[in-house]
Amino acid sequence: MTPMKLAVAGASGRMGRMLIETILNAGDVTLAGALDVPGSPALGTDPAAFLGKSSGVAIESDLARGLAGVDLLIDFTRPEGTLRHAEYCAAHGIKMVIGTTGFDEAGKAAIADAAKRTAIMFAPNMSVGVNVTLKLLEMAAKSFSEGYDIEIIEAHHRHKVDAPSGTAIKMGEVIAGALGRKLDDVAVWAREGVTGARDPSSIGFATIRGGDIIGDHTVLFAGMGERIEISHKSSSRVSYAHGSVRAARFLADKATGLFDMQDVLGLK
Incomplete structure:
Protein backbone atom coordinates (compact mmCIF):
# COMPACT_ATOMS: atom_id res chain seq x y z
CA MET A 1 0.00 0.00 0.00
CA THR A 2 1.26 3.47 -0.90
CA PRO A 3 1.98 5.49 2.27
CA MET A 4 -0.56 8.23 2.99
CA LYS A 5 0.90 11.64 2.17
CA LEU A 6 0.46 14.04 5.10
CA ALA A 7 1.05 17.76 5.53
CA VAL A 8 1.36 19.76 8.74
CA ALA A 9 0.12 23.31 9.31
CA GLY A 10 2.08 25.49 11.72
CA ALA A 11 5.15 23.43 10.90
CA SER A 12 7.64 25.55 12.88
CA GLY A 13 5.56 25.62 16.07
CA ARG A 14 5.84 23.32 19.07
CA MET A 15 2.92 21.13 18.07
CA GLY A 16 3.89 21.24 14.41
CA ARG A 17 7.36 19.93 15.17
CA MET A 18 5.97 17.15 17.35
CA LEU A 19 3.67 16.12 14.49
CA ILE A 20 6.53 16.16 12.00
CA GLU A 21 8.72 13.98 14.21
CA THR A 22 5.85 11.52 14.75
CA ILE A 23 5.09 11.29 11.02
CA LEU A 24 8.74 10.73 10.14
CA ASN A 25 8.96 7.92 12.70
CA ALA A 26 5.62 6.29 11.83
CA GLY A 27 6.76 4.23 8.85
CA ASP A 28 3.35 3.85 7.19
CA VAL A 29 2.78 7.55 6.40
CA THR A 30 5.01 10.16 4.79
CA LEU A 31 5.54 13.90 5.22
CA ALA A 32 4.62 15.48 1.89
CA GLY A 33 3.93 19.10 2.80
CA ALA A 34 4.35 21.79 5.46
CA LEU A 35 2.69 25.16 5.99
CA ASP A 36 3.45 28.25 8.03
CA VAL A 37 2.22 31.82 8.13
CA PRO A 38 3.47 34.45 5.64
CA GLY A 39 6.58 36.13 6.99
CA SER A 40 7.67 33.18 9.10
CA PRO A 41 11.48 32.85 9.15
CA ALA A 42 10.99 29.12 8.61
CA LEU A 43 9.59 29.54 5.09
CA GLY A 44 11.66 27.76 2.48
CA THR A 45 13.44 25.56 5.01
CA ASP A 46 13.10 21.81 5.43
CA PRO A 47 10.51 21.07 8.18
CA ALA A 48 12.66 18.19 9.44
CA ALA A 49 15.83 20.30 9.79
CA PHE A 50 15.33 20.68 13.55
CA LEU A 51 15.84 16.90 13.79
CA GLY A 52 18.95 17.01 11.65
CA LYS A 53 17.04 15.22 8.89
CA SER A 54 15.87 15.98 5.37
CA SER A 55 12.24 15.40 4.38
CA GLY A 56 12.55 16.53 0.78
CA VAL A 57 9.87 19.22 1.16
CA ALA A 58 9.97 22.89 2.12
CA ILE A 59 7.79 24.94 4.46
CA GLU A 60 5.41 27.07 2.38
CA SER A 61 2.83 29.79 3.05
CA ASP A 62 1.17 29.32 -0.33
CA LEU A 63 -1.47 26.58 -0.01
CA ALA A 64 -1.18 25.40 -3.61
CA ARG A 65 2.56 24.77 -3.22
CA GLY A 66 2.46 23.51 0.36
CA LEU A 67 -0.37 21.04 -0.28
CA ALA A 68 0.53 19.87 -3.79
CA GLY A 69 0.02 16.10 -3.99
CA VAL A 70 -1.00 15.83 -0.33
CA ASP A 71 -3.70 13.39 0.86
CA LEU A 72 -4.37 14.94 4.27
CA LEU A 73 -3.54 18.06 6.31
CA ILE A 74 -3.10 18.00 10.09
CA ASP A 75 -3.94 21.41 11.54
CA PHE A 76 -3.38 22.63 15.13
CA THR A 77 -3.19 26.36 14.40
CA ARG A 78 -5.72 29.18 14.97
CA PRO A 79 -9.40 29.23 13.97
CA GLU A 80 -9.00 31.81 11.21
CA GLY A 81 -6.15 29.89 9.57
CA THR A 82 -7.81 26.51 9.99
CA LEU A 83 -11.02 27.74 8.36
CA ARG A 84 -9.06 29.04 5.38
CA HIS A 85 -7.28 25.70 5.12
CA ALA A 86 -10.57 23.78 5.43
CA GLU A 87 -12.12 25.67 2.54
CA TYR A 88 -9.08 24.99 0.35
CA CYS A 89 -8.92 21.32 1.32
CA ALA A 90 -12.64 20.81 0.68
CA ALA A 91 -12.29 22.38 -2.77
CA HIS A 92 -9.29 20.18 -3.66
CA GLY A 93 -10.27 16.84 -2.11
CA ILE A 94 -7.69 16.96 0.69
CA LYS A 95 -8.72 15.35 3.97
CA MET A 96 -8.12 17.05 7.32
CA VAL A 97 -7.40 16.26 10.93
CA ILE A 98 -8.29 19.38 12.94
CA GLY A 99 -7.06 19.84 16.50
CA THR A 100 -7.45 23.63 16.57
CA THR A 101 -9.64 24.97 19.38
CA GLY A 102 -11.46 28.24 20.04
CA PHE A 103 -14.02 28.11 17.21
CA ASP A 104 -17.30 29.98 17.50
CA GLU A 105 -20.54 28.41 16.27
CA ALA A 106 -20.08 29.88 12.79
CA GLY A 107 -16.62 28.34 12.58
CA LYS A 108 -17.90 24.93 13.61
CA ALA A 109 -20.66 25.21 11.02
CA ALA A 110 -18.07 26.04 8.34
CA ILE A 111 -16.11 22.90 9.22
CA ALA A 112 -19.29 20.81 9.05
CA ASP A 113 -19.98 22.29 5.62
CA ALA A 114 -16.45 21.50 4.42
CA ALA A 115 -16.95 17.91 5.61
CA LYS A 116 -19.69 17.50 3.01
CA ARG A 117 -16.94 17.75 0.38
CA THR A 118 -14.03 15.97 2.08
CA ALA A 119 -13.38 13.80 5.13
CA ILE A 120 -12.58 15.69 8.34
CA MET A 121 -11.72 14.44 11.83
CA PHE A 122 -12.36 17.34 14.21
CA ALA A 123 -11.74 17.03 17.94
CA PRO A 124 -10.56 19.40 20.69
CA ASN A 125 -8.09 16.79 21.95
CA MET A 126 -6.40 14.00 19.98
CA SER A 127 -5.05 12.15 23.01
CA SER A 235 3.26 15.47 30.24
CA SER A 236 4.06 15.77 26.51
CA ARG A 237 2.39 16.80 23.27
CA VAL A 238 3.45 13.47 21.82
CA SER A 239 0.10 11.90 22.77
CA TYR A 240 -1.69 14.51 20.63
CA ALA A 241 0.62 13.76 17.71
CA HIS A 242 0.18 9.99 17.95
CA GLY A 243 -3.59 10.43 18.13
CA SER A 244 -3.53 12.71 15.08
CA VAL A 245 -1.65 10.17 12.96
CA ARG A 246 -4.06 7.49 14.16
CA ALA A 247 -6.92 9.73 13.04
CA ALA A 248 -5.26 10.19 9.64
CA ARG A 249 -5.15 6.42 9.20
CA PHE A 250 -8.85 6.24 10.13
CA LEU A 251 -9.71 8.72 7.37
CA ALA A 252 -7.73 6.85 4.71
CA ASP A 253 -10.82 5.11 3.29
CA LYS A 254 -13.30 7.93 3.98
CA ALA A 255 -14.34 10.23 1.11
CA THR A 256 -16.49 12.70 3.05
CA GLY A 257 -17.96 13.13 6.51
CA LEU A 258 -17.30 14.76 9.87
CA PHE A 259 -15.80 12.49 12.53
CA ASP A 260 -14.28 12.84 16.00
CA MET A 261 -11.87 10.80 18.11
CA GLN A 262 -14.71 8.74 19.56
CA ASP A 263 -15.26 7.48 16.00
CA VAL A 264 -11.55 6.80 15.56
CA LEU A 265 -11.37 4.78 18.78
CA GLY A 266 -14.68 2.96 18.27
CA LEU A 267 -16.14 4.37 21.50
CA LYS A 268 -19.55 5.36 20.12
Missing part, protein backbone atom coordinates in the same frame (compact mmCIF):
# COMPACT_ATOMS: atom_id res chain seq x y z
CA VAL A 128 -6.32 8.57 23.24
CA GLY A 129 -6.28 8.93 27.04
CA VAL A 130 -8.43 12.06 26.98
CA ASN A 131 -10.98 10.44 24.71
CA VAL A 132 -11.22 7.37 26.92
CA THR A 133 -11.65 9.81 29.82
CA LEU A 134 -14.59 11.40 27.99
CA LYS A 135 -16.26 7.99 27.85
CA LEU A 136 -15.65 7.51 31.57
CA LEU A 137 -17.18 10.92 32.27
CA GLU A 138 -20.30 10.02 30.32
CA MET A 139 -20.70 6.89 32.44
CA ALA A 140 -19.96 8.71 35.69
CA ALA A 141 -22.38 11.57 34.98
CA LYS A 142 -25.26 9.14 34.57
CA SER A 143 -24.47 7.57 37.95
CA PHE A 144 -23.92 10.91 39.72
CA SER A 145 -26.96 12.64 38.23
CA GLU A 146 -28.43 13.58 41.61
CA GLY A 147 -26.78 14.91 44.75
CA TYR A 148 -23.40 15.66 43.20
CA ASP A 149 -21.98 19.05 42.22
CA ILE A 150 -19.90 19.01 39.04
CA GLU A 151 -16.82 21.19 38.55
CA ILE A 152 -14.25 21.12 35.73
CA ILE A 153 -10.75 22.41 36.45
CA GLU A 154 -8.19 22.82 33.68
CA ALA A 155 -4.62 24.11 33.54
CA HIS A 156 -2.45 25.00 30.54
CA HIS A 157 0.74 26.88 29.69
CA ARG A 158 0.97 30.66 29.71
CA HIS A 159 0.82 30.89 25.90
CA LYS A 160 -2.60 29.30 25.42
CA VAL A 161 -4.94 31.95 24.03
CA ASP A 162 -8.42 30.44 24.58
CA ALA A 163 -10.17 29.64 27.86
CA PRO A 164 -11.62 27.36 28.98
CA SER A 165 -9.76 24.84 26.88
CA GLY A 166 -11.54 23.04 24.09
CA THR A 167 -11.05 19.81 26.01
CA ALA A 168 -12.68 21.23 29.14
CA ILE A 169 -15.64 22.45 27.09
CA LYS A 170 -15.94 19.02 25.45
CA MET A 171 -15.94 17.42 28.88
CA GLY A 172 -18.75 19.75 29.91
CA GLU A 173 -20.70 18.94 26.75
CA VAL A 174 -20.35 15.20 27.32
CA ILE A 175 -21.47 15.48 30.95
CA ALA A 176 -24.36 17.80 30.15
CA GLY A 177 -25.49 15.51 27.33
CA ALA A 178 -25.43 12.49 29.64
CA LEU A 179 -27.67 14.43 32.05
CA GLY A 180 -30.08 15.51 29.33
CA ARG A 181 -28.99 19.15 29.46
CA LYS A 182 -27.34 21.66 27.14
CA LEU A 183 -24.01 22.98 28.37
CA ASP A 184 -24.85 26.58 27.44
CA ASP A 185 -27.86 26.41 29.77
CA VAL A 186 -25.96 25.15 32.83
CA ALA A 187 -22.33 26.30 32.48
CA VAL A 188 -20.85 28.71 35.02
CA TRP A 189 -17.72 30.02 33.32
CA ALA A 190 -16.44 32.19 36.19
CA ARG A 191 -17.29 33.24 39.75
CA GLU A 192 -16.58 36.50 41.51
CA GLY A 193 -18.11 38.41 44.41
CA VAL A 194 -21.27 37.34 46.21
CA THR A 195 -22.52 34.62 43.90
CA GLY A 196 -25.18 33.11 46.15
CA ALA A 197 -25.69 29.41 46.74
CA ARG A 198 -24.64 27.02 44.05
CA ASP A 199 -27.27 25.95 41.53
CA PRO A 200 -27.25 22.14 41.81
CA SER A 201 -27.88 21.76 38.07
CA SER A 202 -24.86 23.86 37.08
CA ILE A 203 -21.48 22.74 35.74
CA GLY A 204 -18.68 25.01 36.91
CA PHE A 205 -15.41 25.77 35.17
CA ALA A 206 -12.09 26.97 36.60
CA THR A 207 -9.13 27.93 34.40
CA ILE A 208 -5.44 28.09 35.28
CA ARG A 209 -2.75 29.50 32.99
CA GLY A 210 0.94 29.36 33.85
CA GLY A 211 4.41 28.16 33.06
CA ASP A 212 4.79 25.24 30.65
CA ILE A 213 1.84 23.09 31.71
CA ILE A 214 0.98 20.95 28.69
CA GLY A 215 -2.60 20.24 29.74
CA ASP A 216 -4.26 19.06 32.96
CA HIS A 217 -7.99 18.37 33.29
CA THR A 218 -9.93 17.25 36.36
CA VAL A 219 -13.67 16.73 36.71
CA LEU A 220 -14.89 16.82 40.29
CA PHE A 221 -18.14 15.13 41.34
CA ALA A 222 -18.67 16.45 44.89
CA GLY A 223 -21.39 14.77 46.94
CA MET A 224 -22.25 14.65 50.62
CA GLY A 225 -19.64 12.51 52.35
CA GLU A 226 -17.60 11.69 49.26
CA ARG A 227 -15.77 13.27 46.35
CA ILE A 228 -14.90 11.59 43.06
CA GLU A 229 -12.23 13.04 40.77
CA ILE A 230 -11.54 11.91 37.22
CA SER A 231 -8.32 13.40 35.89
CA HIS A 232 -6.12 13.39 32.83
CA LYS A 233 -2.68 15.00 32.83
CA SER A 234 -0.49 15.45 29.77
Whole structure:
Protein backbone atom coordinates (compact mmCIF):
# COMPACT_ATOMS: atom_id res chain seq x y z
CA MET A 1 0.00 0.00 0.00
CA THR A 2 1.26 3.47 -0.90
CA PRO A 3 1.98 5.49 2.27
CA MET A 4 -0.56 8.23 2.99
CA LYS A 5 0.90 11.64 2.17
CA LEU A 6 0.46 14.04 5.10
CA ALA A 7 1.05 17.76 5.53
CA VAL A 8 1.36 19.76 8.74
CA ALA A 9 0.12 23.31 9.31
CA GLY A 10 2.08 25.49 11.72
CA ALA A 11 5.15 23.43 10.90
CA SER A 12 7.64 25.55 12.88
CA GLY A 13 5.56 25.62 16.07
CA ARG A 14 5.84 23.32 19.07
CA MET A 15 2.92 21.13 18.07
CA GLY A 16 3.89 21.24 14.41
CA ARG A 17 7.36 19.93 15.17
CA MET A 18 5.97 17.15 17.35
CA LEU A 19 3.67 16.12 14.49
CA ILE A 20 6.53 16.16 12.00
CA GLU A 21 8.72 13.98 14.21
CA THR A 22 5.85 11.52 14.75
CA ILE A 23 5.09 11.29 11.02
CA LEU A 24 8.74 10.73 10.14
CA ASN A 25 8.96 7.92 12.70
CA ALA A 26 5.62 6.29 11.83
CA GLY A 27 6.76 4.23 8.85
CA ASP A 28 3.35 3.85 7.19
CA VAL A 29 2.78 7.55 6.40
CA THR A 30 5.01 10.16 4.79
CA LEU A 31 5.54 13.90 5.22
CA ALA A 32 4.62 15.48 1.89
CA GLY A 33 3.93 19.10 2.80
CA ALA A 34 4.35 21.79 5.46
CA LEU A 35 2.69 25.16 5.99
CA ASP A 36 3.45 28.25 8.03
CA VAL A 37 2.22 31.82 8.13
CA PRO A 38 3.47 34.45 5.64
CA GLY A 39 6.58 36.13 6.99
CA SER A 40 7.67 33.18 9.10
CA PRO A 41 11.48 32.85 9.15
CA ALA A 42 10.99 29.12 8.61
CA LEU A 43 9.59 29.54 5.09
CA GLY A 44 11.66 27.76 2.48
CA THR A 45 13.44 25.56 5.01
CA ASP A 46 13.10 21.81 5.43
CA PRO A 47 10.51 21.07 8.18
CA ALA A 48 12.66 18.19 9.44
CA ALA A 49 15.83 20.30 9.79
CA PHE A 50 15.33 20.68 13.55
CA LEU A 51 15.84 16.90 13.79
CA GLY A 52 18.95 17.01 11.65
CA LYS A 53 17.04 15.22 8.89
CA SER A 54 15.87 15.98 5.37
CA SER A 55 12.24 15.40 4.38
CA GLY A 56 12.55 16.53 0.78
CA VAL A 57 9.87 19.22 1.16
CA ALA A 58 9.97 22.89 2.12
CA ILE A 59 7.79 24.94 4.46
CA GLU A 60 5.41 27.07 2.38
CA SER A 61 2.83 29.79 3.05
CA ASP A 62 1.17 29.32 -0.33
CA LEU A 63 -1.47 26.58 -0.01
CA ALA A 64 -1.18 25.40 -3.61
CA ARG A 65 2.56 24.77 -3.22
CA GLY A 66 2.46 23.51 0.36
CA LEU A 67 -0.37 21.04 -0.28
CA ALA A 68 0.53 19.87 -3.79
CA GLY A 69 0.02 16.10 -3.99
CA VAL A 70 -1.00 15.83 -0.33
CA ASP A 71 -3.70 13.39 0.86
CA LEU A 72 -4.37 14.94 4.27
CA LEU A 73 -3.54 18.06 6.31
CA ILE A 74 -3.10 18.00 10.09
CA ASP A 75 -3.94 21.41 11.54
CA PHE A 76 -3.38 22.63 15.13
CA THR A 77 -3.19 26.36 14.40
CA ARG A 78 -5.72 29.18 14.97
CA PRO A 79 -9.40 29.23 13.97
CA GLU A 80 -9.00 31.81 11.21
CA GLY A 81 -6.15 29.89 9.57
CA THR A 82 -7.81 26.51 9.99
CA LEU A 83 -11.02 27.74 8.36
CA ARG A 84 -9.06 29.04 5.38
CA HIS A 85 -7.28 25.70 5.12
CA ALA A 86 -10.57 23.78 5.43
CA GLU A 87 -12.12 25.67 2.54
CA TYR A 88 -9.08 24.99 0.35
CA CYS A 89 -8.92 21.32 1.32
CA ALA A 90 -12.64 20.81 0.68
CA ALA A 91 -12.29 22.38 -2.77
CA HIS A 92 -9.29 20.18 -3.66
CA GLY A 93 -10.27 16.84 -2.11
CA ILE A 94 -7.69 16.96 0.69
CA LYS A 95 -8.72 15.35 3.97
CA MET A 96 -8.12 17.05 7.32
CA VAL A 97 -7.40 16.26 10.93
CA ILE A 98 -8.29 19.38 12.94
CA GLY A 99 -7.06 19.84 16.50
CA THR A 100 -7.45 23.63 16.57
CA THR A 101 -9.64 24.97 19.38
CA GLY A 102 -11.46 28.24 20.04
CA PHE A 103 -14.02 28.11 17.21
CA ASP A 104 -17.30 29.98 17.50
CA GLU A 105 -20.54 28.41 16.27
CA ALA A 106 -20.08 29.88 12.79
CA GLY A 107 -16.62 28.34 12.58
CA LYS A 108 -17.90 24.93 13.61
CA ALA A 109 -20.66 25.21 11.02
CA ALA A 110 -18.07 26.04 8.34
CA ILE A 111 -16.11 22.90 9.22
CA ALA A 112 -19.29 20.81 9.05
CA ASP A 113 -19.98 22.29 5.62
CA ALA A 114 -16.45 21.50 4.42
CA ALA A 115 -16.95 17.91 5.61
CA LYS A 116 -19.69 17.50 3.01
CA ARG A 117 -16.94 17.75 0.38
CA THR A 118 -14.03 15.97 2.08
CA ALA A 119 -13.38 13.80 5.13
CA ILE A 120 -12.58 15.69 8.34
CA MET A 121 -11.72 14.44 11.83
CA PHE A 122 -12.36 17.34 14.21
CA ALA A 123 -11.74 17.03 17.94
CA PRO A 124 -10.56 19.40 20.69
CA ASN A 125 -8.09 16.79 21.95
CA MET A 126 -6.40 14.00 19.98
CA SER A 127 -5.05 12.15 23.01
CA VAL A 128 -6.32 8.57 23.24
CA GLY A 129 -6.28 8.93 27.04
CA VAL A 130 -8.43 12.06 26.98
CA ASN A 131 -10.98 10.44 24.71
CA VAL A 132 -11.22 7.37 26.92
CA THR A 133 -11.65 9.81 29.82
CA LEU A 134 -14.59 11.40 27.99
CA LYS A 135 -16.26 7.99 27.85
CA LEU A 136 -15.65 7.51 31.57
CA LEU A 137 -17.18 10.92 32.27
CA GLU A 138 -20.30 10.02 30.32
CA MET A 139 -20.70 6.89 32.44
CA ALA A 140 -19.96 8.71 35.69
CA ALA A 141 -22.38 11.57 34.98
CA LYS A 142 -25.26 9.14 34.57
CA SER A 143 -24.47 7.57 37.95
CA PHE A 144 -23.92 10.91 39.72
CA SER A 145 -26.96 12.64 38.23
CA GLU A 146 -28.43 13.58 41.61
CA GLY A 147 -26.78 14.91 44.75
CA TYR A 148 -23.40 15.66 43.20
CA ASP A 149 -21.98 19.05 42.22
CA ILE A 150 -19.90 19.01 39.04
CA GLU A 151 -16.82 21.19 38.55
CA ILE A 152 -14.25 21.12 35.73
CA ILE A 153 -10.75 22.41 36.45
CA GLU A 154 -8.19 22.82 33.68
CA ALA A 155 -4.62 24.11 33.54
CA HIS A 156 -2.45 25.00 30.54
CA HIS A 157 0.74 26.88 29.69
CA ARG A 158 0.97 30.66 29.71
CA HIS A 159 0.82 30.89 25.90
CA LYS A 160 -2.60 29.30 25.42
CA VAL A 161 -4.94 31.95 24.03
CA ASP A 162 -8.42 30.44 24.58
CA ALA A 163 -10.17 29.64 27.86
CA PRO A 164 -11.62 27.36 28.98
CA SER A 165 -9.76 24.84 26.88
CA GLY A 166 -11.54 23.04 24.09
CA THR A 167 -11.05 19.81 26.01
CA ALA A 168 -12.68 21.23 29.14
CA ILE A 169 -15.64 22.45 27.09
CA LYS A 170 -15.94 19.02 25.45
CA MET A 171 -15.94 17.42 28.88
CA GLY A 172 -18.75 19.75 29.91
CA GLU A 173 -20.70 18.94 26.75
CA VAL A 174 -20.35 15.20 27.32
CA ILE A 175 -21.47 15.48 30.95
CA ALA A 176 -24.36 17.80 30.15
CA GLY A 177 -25.49 15.51 27.33
CA ALA A 178 -25.43 12.49 29.64
CA LEU A 179 -27.67 14.43 32.05
CA GLY A 180 -30.08 15.51 29.33
CA ARG A 181 -28.99 19.15 29.46
CA LYS A 182 -27.34 21.66 27.14
CA LEU A 183 -24.01 22.98 28.37
CA ASP A 184 -24.85 26.58 27.44
CA ASP A 185 -27.86 26.41 29.77
CA VAL A 186 -25.96 25.15 32.83
CA ALA A 187 -22.33 26.30 32.48
CA VAL A 188 -20.85 28.71 35.02
CA TRP A 189 -17.72 30.02 33.32
CA ALA A 190 -16.44 32.19 36.19
CA ARG A 191 -17.29 33.24 39.75
CA GLU A 192 -16.58 36.50 41.51
CA GLY A 193 -18.11 38.41 44.41
CA VAL A 194 -21.27 37.34 46.21
CA THR A 195 -22.52 34.62 43.90
CA GLY A 196 -25.18 33.11 46.15
CA ALA A 197 -25.69 29.41 46.74
CA ARG A 198 -24.64 27.02 44.05
CA ASP A 199 -27.27 25.95 41.53
CA PRO A 200 -27.25 22.14 41.81
CA SER A 201 -27.88 21.76 38.07
CA SER A 202 -24.86 23.86 37.08
CA ILE A 203 -21.48 22.74 35.74
CA GLY A 204 -18.68 25.01 36.91
CA PHE A 205 -15.41 25.77 35.17
CA ALA A 206 -12.09 26.97 36.60
CA THR A 207 -9.13 27.93 34.40
CA ILE A 208 -5.44 28.09 35.28
CA ARG A 209 -2.75 29.50 32.99
CA GLY A 210 0.94 29.36 33.85
CA GLY A 211 4.41 28.16 33.06
CA ASP A 212 4.79 25.24 30.65
CA ILE A 213 1.84 23.09 31.71
CA ILE A 214 0.98 20.95 28.69
CA GLY A 215 -2.60 20.24 29.74
CA ASP A 216 -4.26 19.06 32.96
CA HIS A 217 -7.99 18.37 33.29
CA THR A 218 -9.93 17.25 36.36
CA VAL A 219 -13.67 16.73 36.71
CA LEU A 220 -14.89 16.82 40.29
CA PHE A 221 -18.14 15.13 41.34
CA ALA A 222 -18.67 16.45 44.89
CA GLY A 223 -21.39 14.77 46.94
CA MET A 224 -22.25 14.65 50.62
CA GLY A 225 -19.64 12.51 52.35
CA GLU A 226 -17.60 11.69 49.26
CA ARG A 227 -15.77 13.27 46.35
CA ILE A 228 -14.90 11.59 43.06
CA GLU A 229 -12.23 13.04 40.77
CA ILE A 230 -11.54 11.91 37.22
CA SER A 231 -8.32 13.40 35.89
CA HIS A 232 -6.12 13.39 32.83
CA LYS A 233 -2.68 15.00 32.83
CA SER A 234 -0.49 15.45 29.77
CA SER A 235 3.26 15.47 30.24
CA SER A 236 4.06 15.77 26.51
CA ARG A 237 2.39 16.80 23.27
CA VAL A 238 3.45 13.47 21.82
CA SER A 239 0.10 11.90 22.77
CA TYR A 240 -1.69 14.51 20.63
CA ALA A 241 0.62 13.76 17.71
CA HIS A 242 0.18 9.99 17.95
CA GLY A 243 -3.59 10.43 18.13
CA SER A 244 -3.53 12.71 15.08
CA VAL A 245 -1.65 10.17 12.96
CA ARG A 246 -4.06 7.49 14.16
CA ALA A 247 -6.92 9.73 13.04
CA ALA A 248 -5.26 10.19 9.64
CA ARG A 249 -5.15 6.42 9.20
CA PHE A 250 -8.85 6.24 10.13
CA LEU A 251 -9.71 8.72 7.37
CA ALA A 252 -7.73 6.85 4.71
CA ASP A 253 -10.82 5.11 3.29
CA LYS A 254 -13.30 7.93 3.98
CA ALA A 255 -14.34 10.23 1.11
CA THR A 256 -16.49 12.70 3.05
CA GLY A 257 -17.96 13.13 6.51
CA LEU A 258 -17.30 14.76 9.87
CA PHE A 259 -15.80 12.49 12.53
CA ASP A 260 -14.28 12.84 16.00
CA MET A 261 -11.87 10.80 18.11
CA GLN A 262 -14.71 8.74 19.56
CA ASP A 263 -15.26 7.48 16.00
CA VAL A 264 -11.55 6.80 15.56
CA LEU A 265 -11.37 4.78 18.78
CA GLY A 266 -14.68 2.96 18.27
CA LEU A 267 -16.14 4.37 21.50
CA LYS A 268 -19.55 5.36 20.12
